[in-house]
Structure formats: C-alpha cells, structure tokens
Amino acid sequence: MAKKVVASLQKGGGKNHTKVIKMVKSPKTGAYAFKEEIVTNDKVKEWLANN
Template structure:
C-alpha cells in the first residue's frame, strides 16, 4: 500500500528534494537496517557515495 506524499513536498520547492533509502549493516549483529533521509536532488550522488554520518 502506497503512502501519501507529505503536503510540504507538493509545493514547487518540494521537487528539489529526494528521499534516499540506504541499507546499513549493524556491526554488532550483522543485520541490515534501512535509513531514510531527505536530500537535495543535486546532492544525492554525493550522499550515496559517502558513508553514513
């Protein structure tokens, strides 16, 4: 089932952002978790290539 888009993202400035979902492996258990963040569209490739901060 799809989630509704947040109302603030429906504005013209909302199109400048992208939701990035990454899989992050836990050092303790070895299990993967997913981290979601809103990133400016022009910074997506930079965010993906760097580690999680």
C-alpha cells in the same frame, strides 16, 4: 503524518528534494537497518557515497 510531509514537499520547492533510503549492515550484530533522509537532488550521489 507521512501524508502531511508529502503534501508540504509538493508545494513550492519540494520538487528539488528526494527521499533517499539506504540499507546498512550493522558491524556488531550483522542485522540490516535502513537509513533514510530527504536531501536535495544534487546531493543524492554524495549522500549515498558517504552513508
């Protein structure tokens, strides 16, 4: 499935998007989890600041 997503992003406007991954610590358990999302290039810093 990952190959299909990457292939579809390479066509057309896929170069305007970035997959961002951030490690987040849970306040309850103290365990770390990863949040990931595909956002436009101009919103990357904003996403990292808010999430």
